[in-house]
Amino acid sequence: xxxxxxxxxxxxxxxxxxxxxxxxxxxxxxxxxxxxxxxxxxxxxxxxxxxxxxxxxxxxxxxxxxxxxxxxxxxxxxxxxxxxxxxxxxxxxxxxxxxxxxxxxxxxxxxxxxxxxxxxxxxxxxxxxxxxxxxxxxxxxxxxxxxxxxxxxxxxxxxxxxxxxxxxxxxxxxxxxxxxxxxxxxxxxxxxx
Numbered sequence: 001x002x003x004x005x006x007x008x009x010x011x012x013x014x015x016x017x018x019x020x021x022x023x024x025x026x027x028x029x030x031x032x033x034x035x036x037x038x039x040x041x042x043x044x045x046x047x048x049x050x051x052x053x054x055x056x057x058x059x060x061x062x063x064x065x066x067x068x069x070x071x072x073x074x075x076x077x078x079x080x081x082x083x084x085x086x087x088x089x090x091x092x093x094x095x096x097x098x099x100x101x102x103x104x105x106x107x108x109x110x111x112x113x114x115x116x117x118x119x120x121x122x123x124x125x126x127x128x129x130x131x132x133x134x135x136x137x138x139x140x141x142x143x144x145x146x147x148x149x150x151x152x153x154x155x156x157x158x159x160x161x162x163x164x165x166x167x168x169x170x171x172x173x174x175x176x177x178x179x180x181x182x183x184x185x186x187x188x189x190x191x192x193x
Contacts, residue, residue, distance in 0.1 A: 019043075020170070026161060032147050033161075035146075042177050043137060044137070045131050045132070050180065060175065064088040066086060071100065082113070083098070083099070095150070097120075098120065100115070100120050101116065109131060113125075113127045121150075122146060122147065
């Protein structure tokens with residue numbers, strides 16, 4: 001019995017960590033929402049980076065993302081202008097948002113997406129992903145500042161939005177993991193329209 005317990009403990013200690021959201025914070029101050037998250041993705045950093053800068057295939061990550069594409073690609077690293085159309089419903093509130101974003105990258109380290117506000121359906125948005133090697137996987141930090149520029153029903157307060165971000169974010173992280181490993185994610189995207 002003791003030997004079996006020791007073997008199980010040793011196996012658990014050497015098992016690779018699973019993809020998980022380690023931290024998620026959402027703060028609303030006036031019209032500005034700020035999201036900070038830390039996620040561990042059980043896939044090599046280079047693969048995770050490649051998935052995150054692949055705007056021709058970025059829509060495969062989340063059911064909220066309806067269409068993505070490069071408008072003007074500066075180089076093979078992923079810099080340029082990108083188009084994103086997000087369609088989704090949170091409870092009974094449905095919205096379509098179109099964005100043009102400028103991508104700036106430090107390959108395999110940082111991705112910054114800044115909305116071109118006069119060509120987008122939001123007043124302001126800037127997202128920063130930073131990637132760090134951790135064991136056989138990747139630690140990914142995410143920071144977003146966004147002023148949506150439209151009214152959200154009070155029932156969709158920060159607590160509800162944070163809960164949705166956590167559940168949807170975990171599913172998206174699992175899809176990033178599979179894509180980064182060169183595999184097709186299991187199951188179709190649950191379309192939320």
